[in-house]
Amino acid sequence: MSIRRKLLGAAGVFAAMLMTLSYAPPASSAPVGKVLGYFTEWGVYDRDYQVKNVETSGSAGKLTDLNYAFGNVTNGQCAIGDSYAAYDKYYDAASSVDGVSDTWDAGALRGNFGQLKRLKAMHPGLKVIYSFGGWTWSSGFTQAARNPAAFADSCYNLLHDPRWNGVFDGIDIDWEYPNACGLSCDTSGSAAFASLMSALRSRFGGELVTAAITADGTSGGKIDAADYGGASQYVDWYNVMTYDYFGAWATSGPTAPHSPLNSYSGIPTAGFYADAAVRKLRSTGVPASKMLLGIGFYGRGWTGVTQAAPGGAATGAAPGKYEAGIEDYKVLQPRCPATGTVAGTAYAYCGNEWWSYDTPSTIAGKMGYARTQGLGGAFAWELSGDTADGQLITAMNG
Template sequence: MRFGHRAAAGFATLLLPLAGLVGLADSAHAAAEATSATATYTKTQDWGSGFGGQWTIKNTGTTAISSWTLEWDFPSDTKVTSAWDASVTNSANHWTAKNTWNGNIAPGASVSFGFNGTGSGSPSNCLVNGGSCDGGPTVPGDNPPSAPGAPTASGITDTSVKLSWGAATDDKGIKNYDVLRDGKTVATVTTTSYTDSGLTAGTDYSYTVQARDTAGQTGPVSGSVAVHTTGGTTTPPPPGGKVRMGYFTDWGIYARNYNVKNIVTSGSASKITHINYAFGNVTGGKCAIGDSYADYDKAFTADNSVSGVADTWDQPLRGNFNQLRELKAKYPNIKVIYSFGGWTWSGGFAEAAKNPAAFAQSCYDLVHDPRWSDVFDGIDIDWEYPNACGLTCDSSGPAAFKNLMSALRAKFGKELVTAAVTADGSAGGKIEATDYAGASQYVDWYNVMTYDFFGAWDAKGPTAPHSPLTSYNGIPKDGFTTADAMAKFKAQGVPASKLLIGIGFYGRGWTGVTQDAPGGTATGPAAGTYEQGIEDYHVLKTACPTTGTIAGTAYAHCGSNWWSYDTPATIKSKMAWANSQGLGGAFFWEFSGDTGNGELVSALSSGLS
């Protein structure tokens, strides 16, 4: 999870610098292809402080298009901050996008690229390959259709759902409708209803509809409807609320002196729904105990015990496991999940992936040991990273993670099965190395580790927020943001409701810094209580108060030290963004970084809706 979690350098650039005028397509190219392409724009998301947009370029001609250039104007207050699947530049308010890998468009086919932006404006004066985006040579012609009404769902079964929607309008007439499931077209129909079948039981889906006119132009996407199929073995989030989950570390009871009881005394127990207990080991292809003394042997005194009663030498179960049992007795709504792996022990998953069924059996036997079988409500897998590199490199292949999660689901049945996953949203990065979409059918949710993007492992800097929500001018690596990671997962096919946003209850920092704003040089990691370059929030809030915010995360410059960390205010803004994205909730690493009165947990819990 967090200890040793590093963002590797050297990822491919996703978006070229948004500056400088890009030359337009040459006149011969424009003349040849101007009337054979259209372009339509859709605002895909809006989270208040920013938005997501998508352009779709369609070849409406009879010959293939070999490349494309799209131009449009935004009002002065509206800007593109990051993009994917296109190279986007600007000169003042005029924006230009050129194809990257997706220049070839066959007749009748289309390609899309997306971007994140700030501001409230809409594009105007659109040109594609020098011609009007609606298919006319230089002047507006046929208007695209309107958005259909948001679909409604009925007749939901284990494997199917009937969708109906209000008709779109168009000045020349509607030809048909595309039905999109989780952002991907699954059918094209001429009526205003469709029954989608072949679905997975007990699974969340999101549906939208898009109209096409007689000229082949597509209009904006409709509003969405969420569908949860009946049956199945997965466990949805608690009724009436999002997942609010925190990590409790077995080693926290030592130097940090943070015990399960502190979850109660801080007021956090009443504000969470789940706890991930970290970590169990993965060795020899099996799940194993991580720290037997902390886990089930340490005797807690009365003042450190949830129940207020001291452990005895001869009681059947002591340690953190017994404290978690006492916690659940006081707060029966809390579910506890046993998490295996983490940065240090993820090297064991390569052996486990060779025999997923045997691994799942070993984990089931350990989680359900008769001594603590009532403590845990499921299992979490923290593999850093399947088919990619963390502390060690894995070459199990893109299907290994899916196979492992499938085996765990088969063994654990209706119990919780979750996984902590990478937040590397860069082009060619870790998300693309694994079939997370295929595995998502077997998990209740993914804990997306949207922190530790930047830190003092790059000893000279540049200083940068370790948990940016969105991109910003000067970000050291494109794609290293929460928004990029979530967009990448959703584009791959992972339902938004199975994605949890991650919050670090700590900061990362450098020393030898003279510049207040991000992007400064440094001489090395700042001193920390337990590790260089890292410090708990409850220390930083007074030792180095915030100077400003960047990309949704606070930063602080005090003396020669520069830190970035989340505060109650930035956490609330991130929760608002998570709500707008339809995410399944949030989690944090980890309890001991919070204040004694749990102010970060309070901000996270109250911010979700």
């Protein structure tokens, strides 16, 4: 799960309707299974999204699991990413999740870890999982894969450090990507990922062992590069990253939804949609019940666009607060509201900007898909992109 993240005028209505392949949710409102959200370590700074916000938004009561992102992978071992944010940052009573201030007593646990410990006390059923890697820190897995047992031992010892033992219920591996290229390229071989997950399962025993994995449904793509089917016996579930398929790294377009559920006429790359990834993973032996469908709480967009429907030309990335071409749902929804749907997700055309993102309505459709496919649930990247009252996580919860 990468640290990158991730209109219709009257004349375009009919064309967009023809292109729309939205999934219609079934009548059943049965629980979808796991509802997982990622909480980012760096979000406590400029984004000012604290563990308290997980509670005040109502998200904590709707989540079954929370992934804490990210720990680093360096020298073949698991490592803390930002020690200040993780376990030292002071929270006063007003900013604390339970209204009780931190202390400076010797041995007192502060920071996100301390807040997560309190959140778990408030929600005893909530599981917290420490996620390692991500887009920026995945290069370390290449060295880790050379000695999986030593890597697994380092991770276990880190999660069970006496200072915060009990905060975490397991480990999540976000390797982007085994035997393939992300920010850097890995050539560990197709068996490396399964070996790593096997070692983690052996060391962690009955604790949770999960992984965020590629959703590349193309022939010969990233799913084919590693033994995800063989590794699935060692994991409790996979977080399938069914977003970031298209974006303004293709500066001139064509505009396309970054998180399509289905294919559609004019899709820029065949196999770049969620259902293709699910079907391909099943063909490798991954049980549907071990897949969680990925939902992005953000949009991706272009500027210099003159066509309301998908497939238009652009001149570059639309402006975003933290990165060009990407913006939180909570910002986009009031500023550039959705004007159409395509392939089970939404898009918005406002001024000369074109954005795609999921809405409560399209998320409901994706949850319907997850139910009918027998998936294990769904997960969100990441919680700070939601509205203050948790509109998107509520839609995921059904």
